[in-house]
Amino acid sequence: MENQNYDAIVVGSGISGGWAAKELTEKGLKVLLLERGRNVEHISDYPNALKAPWEVPHRGKVTRQQRSDHPVLRRDYTLNELNLDFWVNEAECPYVEEKPFDWFRGYHVGGRSLTWGRQSYRWSDLDFGANAKEGIGTDWPIRYQDIAPWYDYVETHAGISGSLEGLPQLPDGKFLPPMELNCVEKDVAAHIKKHFNDSRRMIIGRVANLTQPHASRVNCQFRNKCWLGCPFGAYFSTQSSTLPMAVKTGNLTLRPFSIVTRVVYDKDSKKARGVEVIDAETSQSYEFKAKIVFLCASAFNSTWMLMNSATDIWPGGLGSSSGELVHNVMDHHFRCGASGRVEGYEDKYVYGRRPNGIYIPRFRNLPGGEARDYTRGFGYQGGASRQGWTREIAELGIGAPLKEALREPGSWTIGVTGFGEILPYHDNCIRLNREKRDKWGLPVLAINCDIRDNEKKMRRDMMNDAAEMLTAAGVKDVKPTDSGYTFGMGIHEMGTARMGRDPKVSVLNEHNQVWDAKNVFVTDGACMASAACVNPSLTYMALTARAADFAVAELKTGNL
Secondary structure (H helix, E strand, C coil), X not given: CCCCEEXXXXXXXXXXXXXXXXXXXXXXXXXXXXXXXXXXXXXXXCCCCCCCXXXXXXXXXXXXXXXXXCCXXXXXXXXXXXXXXXXXXXXXXXXXXXXXXXXXXXXXXXXXXXXXXXXXXXXXXXXXXXXHHHCCCCCCCCCHHHHHHHHHHHHHHHCEECCCCCECCEXXXXXXXXXXXXXXXXXXXXXXXXXXXXXXXXXXXXXXXXXXXXXXXXXXXXXCCHHHCCCCCCECCHHHHHHHHHXXXXXXXXXXXXXXXEEEEECCCCEEEEEEEEECCXXXXXXXXXXXXXXXXXXXXXXXXXXXXXXXXXXXXXXCCCCXXXXXXXXXXXXXXXXEEEXXXXXXXXXXXXXXXXXXXXXXXXXXXXXXXXXXXXXXXXXXXXXXXXCCCCCCCCCHXXXXXXXXXXXXXXXXXXXXXXXXXXXXXXXXXXXXXXCCCCEEEEEECXXXXXXXXXXXXXXXXXXXXXXXXXXEEEEEEECCCCCCCCCCCECCCCECCCCCCCCECCCCEECCEXXXXXXXXXXXXXXXXXXXXXXXXXXXXXXXXXXXXXXHCCCC
């Protein structure tokens, strides 16, 4: 007979869920970790991680059948033969686009921790205080000093490599030695620093790839195949890091193929007593009970569960008493910047395949700086490289001359792409569409989001400032570009169950507790009250560890 009772239930096994499982089990709780998709074992379930392109049927290219089977995934680089199993079956798990939204999902143990870009940056007080200062959305209930010790904690465990820069808008952390800029990046960085009097700075990305052995994990091999799973455990993922730690305690039960349909709410105690689950393979229903519940299933899916819960008390679902559940969707808008050609350095080449690039921290709308006609700001990611064999050579089309030309690398190029903050607009929202159902007969999400004038004005600077910096650095044939952005493309969906100081305008309090049920915690992207302009995953980790510490303390004192 399967055990039905636990100290804690964690829903979702991605970056946030893995951290919740690790922290709660290490503190002595018996934890049930529920994942709606299949299990993925570390190393043995990375079938293409060590293969060369010619060892897979279509050399990693996309077939017509794959395009047909993945109408959303095919919209971007994410569709690839080599890791299709790390992305959702779109026919089984559809959604409704009331406005265009690219929702890239991974339903399996580890979730998108196996495919994330690994860029890991701290927020600053500028970010946590912006809503209150500008009267936008709702004030964050925490500031940098509240989360800084937890950034220290998760960085130390996860293994973040990076350089110390002393920038107030991008706080330094507990870093492993940084990866190196290549020769062209160093040259461009020096020119930018000098030309702009160090008000703009190009640095190496802060990335969750080990640059030296760490705990039981091996340092990065510079293969740049992270999206296939890493047999060396060199980048942070649930499989390489948090899950083994949770398993080691003997306190974890992992249950894949478990679709949580709702949080079971007890109106007398005003707390959750557990969750209801559909077995994805048998369609049999179960109820599992626990003293605390952590929802970590990704922003939209955690909110989907809340919408389905306690509807006899709140028609909008558990956590909807404020009217803010499902609202304030955010992402990072990008795909605009500049690129150009770099002369010289023909006798130089890169070392290995560095799984990282450059980062240019935010420099717009900082205190004491020039005010723009929009609020918030953006940073840049990118890098320099030499063109490879796929480059076009206009004079040569086929034969020996082409092969001869391609024996040598092409010219150096450099490009930077801006990542901008999207404001928390109340009417950017999701809802349940009960007319359309998934494979298991469950209602799907309908998504209605778009960017506004503030982001559109920002995009002009994201493009023009990039061109200005590259030109100042001596880059030739600089071309500003805007390739267009569809909401969701950043794969940083945030909001829908935001934190706040007041239960009248927020879903969660300063400890990520649902105001309406104090033993339910939401620590994934749903909790975000604003988006900043940096990648959010490190903040999810820190918030999750912080909330787990609080939850266990509250259990011990009898408050939960």
